[in-house]
Amino acid sequence: MEGSTSPLLPPWPALSAWSLAAEFEREIQEALLTLGEDLRRVIILSDIEGFPYGEIAEIIACPVGTVKSRLHRARRLLRDRLAPVLQGRRP
Numbered sequence: 001m002e003g004s005t006s007p008l009l010p011p012w013p014a015l016s017a018w019s020l021a022a023e024f025e026r027e028i029q030e031a032l033l034t035l036g037e038d039l040r041r042v043i044i045l046s047d048i049e050g051f052p053y054g055e056i057a058e059i060i061a062c063p064v065g066t067v068k069s070r071l072h073r074a075r076r077l078l079r080d081r082l083a084p085v086l087q088g089r090r091p
Helices: 012-034 037-048 053-060 064-086
Strands: none
Touching: 012 037, 012 064, 037 053, 037 064, 053 064
16 A cells, blocks of 8 residues: 555655654654743744744843843753654654
């Protein structure tokens, strides 16, 4: 059945890619949950919602410098947490 096509389903390699994407999305969600609330909030507002630093600072009522430092810390922690996943290993 390898590579077979169906009007309802994409070819098997596409299903495999979808499965990997879904697994990676789950890993990202789990990694986000390991962050403290302050770090998770800025990374979601910036990298997922697309707010600029100034607006994030207004939303969370802190200086822009604090937003930048929290974002840097959150990205570093996520990178460290997800590195094994990107290299094909579980953390």
